Amino acid sequence: MEVVVQTIISSLSLGSFYALGALGIGLLFGVLRLINFAHGDFITVGGFSLIVPATAVVAVPLILDFHPVALIICVVGVVVVWALASYFLLFRHIQTAPPAVLMIASVALSFSIQNLVIMIYSGRPKAVGLWPELTGVIALSDKVQVPILQLVIVAVTWILLILLTIFLRRTPIGVEMRAAAEDFRMARMLGVNATRVIALAFVISGALAGIMALMYHTQTGILSFRGGVFLMLYAFIATVIGGMGSLIGAVVGGYVVGIFSTVLIAVLPEGMRGFRDAFVFGLVVVILLARPQGLVPTRAFKERV
Amino acid sequence: MLLSVDDIYVHYGRVPAVRGVSIEVAEGEIVCVVGPNGAGKSSTLLTISGVLRPSRGAINFDGKSIVGLTPEAVARRGVSQVPEGRHVFTTLSVEENLRLGTRMRSDRGEIETDFKRVLELFPVLAERRRGAAGKLSGGEQQMLVIGRALLTNPRIMTIDEPSLGLAPNLVDRVYEVLLELRETRGLTLLIVEQSSERALKAADRIYVLRSGEIQLEGNAADLQDGEKVRHAYFGFTEGVEHTGEATF
Numbered sequence: 001m002e003v004v005v006q007t008i009i010s011s012l013s014l015g016s017f018y019a020l021g022a023l024g025i026g027l028l029f030g031v032l033r034l035i036n037f038a039h040g041d042f043i044t045v046g047g048f049s050l051i052v053p054a055t056a057v058v059a060v061p062l063i064l065d066f067h068p069v070a071l072i073i074c075v076v077g078v079v080v081v082w083a084l085a086s087y088f089l090l091f092r093h094i095q096t097a098p099p100a101v102l103m104i105a106s107v108a109l110s111f112s113i114q115n116l117v118i119m120i121y122s123g124r125p126k127a128v129g130l131w132p133e134l135t136g137v138i139a140l141s142d143k144v145q146v147p148i149l150q151l152v153i154v155a156v157t158w159i160l161l162i163l164l165t166i167f168l169r170r171t172p173i174g175v176e177m178r179a180a181a182e183d184f185r186m187a188r189m190l191g192v193n194a195t196r197v198i199a200l201a202f203v204i205s206g207a208l209a210g211i212m213a214l215m216y217h218t219q220t221g222i223l224s225f226r227g228g229v230f231l232m233l234y235a236f237i238a239t240v241i242g243g244m245g246s247l248i249g250a251v252v253g254g255y256v257v258g259i260f261s262t263v264l265i266a267v268l269p270e271g272m273r274g275f276r277d278a279f280v281f282g283l284v285v286v287i288l289l290a291r292p293q294g295l296v297p298t299r300a301f302k303e304r305v
Numbered sequence: 306m307l308l309s310v311d312d313i314y315v316h317y318g319r320v321p322a323v324r325g326v327s328i329e330v331a332e333g334e335i336v337c338v339v340g341p342n343g344a345g346k347s348s349t350l351l352t353i354s355g356v357l358r359p360s361r362g363a364i365n366f367d368g369k370s371i372v373g374l375t376p377e378a379v380a381r382r383g384v385s386q387v388p389e390g391r392h393v394f395t396t397l398s399v400e401e402n403l404r405l406g407t408r409m410r411s412d413r414g415e416i417e418t419d420f421k422r423v424l425e426l427f428p429v430l431a432e433r434r435r436g437a438a439g440k441l442s443g444g445e446q447q448m449l450v451i452g453r454a455l456l457t458n459p460r461i462m463t464i465d466e467p468s469l470g471l472a473p474n475l476v477d478r479v480y481e482v483l484l485e486l487r488e489t490r491g492l493t494l495l496i497v498e499q500s501s502e503r504a505l506k507a508a509d510r511i512y513v514l515r516s517g518e519i520q521l522e523g524n525a526a527d528l529q530d531g532e533k534v535r536h537a538y539f540g541f542t543e544g545v546e547h548t549g550e551a552t553f
Contacts, residue, residue, distance in 0.1 A: 172404070183392050183394060186392035189354055190457060
């Protein structure tokens with residue numbers, strides 16, 4: 001029984017993580033047809049902003065010791081600035097290029113950020129103690145204990161999902177964003193400001209990455225220049241499974257990947273657990289063979305201007 | 306002149322789609338551009354609305370150049386385009402689609418009046434207000450995009466093939482509405498049509514466009530017998546094809 005409850009909570013927590021990552025990627029794909037491989041590096045940047053820029057092995061806190069509210073604002077702010085800068089300095093200048101060009105530019109950006117992090121902070125992983133009070137466990141009953149952080153991750157994700165849904169459904173600019181994701185040219189012909197909508201998508205995507213940076217580094221306690229890459233990979237898979245361009249699909253895909261990975265760990269025999277990723281990617285192949293458009297298909301591949 | 310397109314050239318890569326086209330539209334006028342498939346009609350409209358850039362030539366709206374402006378800037382000047390193929394946002398509700406048309410306006414009070422007026426004009430949109438726009442029929446979608454364009458409170462509306470893919474009785478209805486709008490609101494219209502008969506019936510003036518060039522222009526009243534228009538449209542009469550460039 002306790003194993004079942006713990007597996008459910010772990011899988012929901014991991015799924016939430018992938019869902020948030022997939023949303024960050026899906027939002028930009030929606031308005032710009034950009035598959036942003038640098039999304040994971042935004043998460044890395046958020047993590048490194050916690051400490052003083054130095055190559056020393058021991059991390060010196062910069063904003064790590066701030067009051068939680070100030071800390072959240074700072075980290076999210078740093079990542080949003082990076083996301084906006086990457087739009088205005090890079091993607092804005094190639095936004096009419098084919099999606100493949102945008103994707104390759106994002107891969108280049110990703111490597112640039114990673115190497116910049118190595119230059120400033122060195123390539124060695126560093127330990128950070130972010131919010132140690134969240135790393136404990138909470139007892140649901142005599143036998144069932146779950147990590148507080150996993151519950152926090154699930155709760156934060158669902159709050160963000162609700163906020164994002166309200167934004168996209170209830171605010172005029174949110175409606176503009178949905179319209180732009182479906183038919184950008186028509187939206188512009190109605191006076192929708194392209195730059196503003198795309199910039200806002202980068203802000204939201206960056207904010208999601210900033211919040212993920214906080215939760216991810218609380219969980220791992222380790223800063224690494226490649227920290228976000230692995231997350232990005234899984235989030236990207238979640239986006240593809242869900243159906244590129246569909247935000248609901250991104251969330252569904254995130255949970256499918258998260259739940260499947262966690263359940264595999266629980267049910268696979270000891271010797272097979274190391275091969276979990278092979279099973280996860282096998283599932284991706286099976287889903288895409290059965291539904292090449294993803295679980296929640298959209299008209300996202302339509303041409304845009 | 307409210308809108309004057311002066312000797313524009315538009316290229317897709319190296320292929321010219323529009324060669325030296327000039328079109329003038331006066332305030333309150335209905336002007337139709339007719340021509341066969343691939344004549345450059347849609348390219349001309351997309352160039353006016355800022356989606357395509359002319360490689361040469363000038364476009365002035367209300368005395369000011371609009372060449373090089375973004376589509377949203379052109380829209381803000383008061384040029385509302387209804388492009389070919391009924392671009393409704395299928396995942397948005399009918400109301401959300403309509404409200405998008407009002408986003409660049411600041412006259413709050415009048416927006417609500419106009420909104421009610423559009424729903425009166427197209428009662429079916431009022432009925433389906435909360436439903437997804439993608440669920441509407443072709444004719445209803447055409448009503449929706451025209452209603453949405455009206456809500457931008459345009460000074461000129463350009464419409465690309467309003468009759469495309471619609472049943473004849475629906476086409477009549479669409480034109481009825483357009484003519485009514487000219488009467489009641491003094492709306493200026495630039496309409497692209499494949500059917501010259503339809504254009505002759507609705508327009509004050511028509512232009513015949515073929516192979517990227519204007520072949521004929523004139524008052525609809527003077528061209529009612531249709532012979533000259535057919536000649537310009539097809540580039541031949543009585544089965545004898547002209548060689549080279551048609552001249553008039």
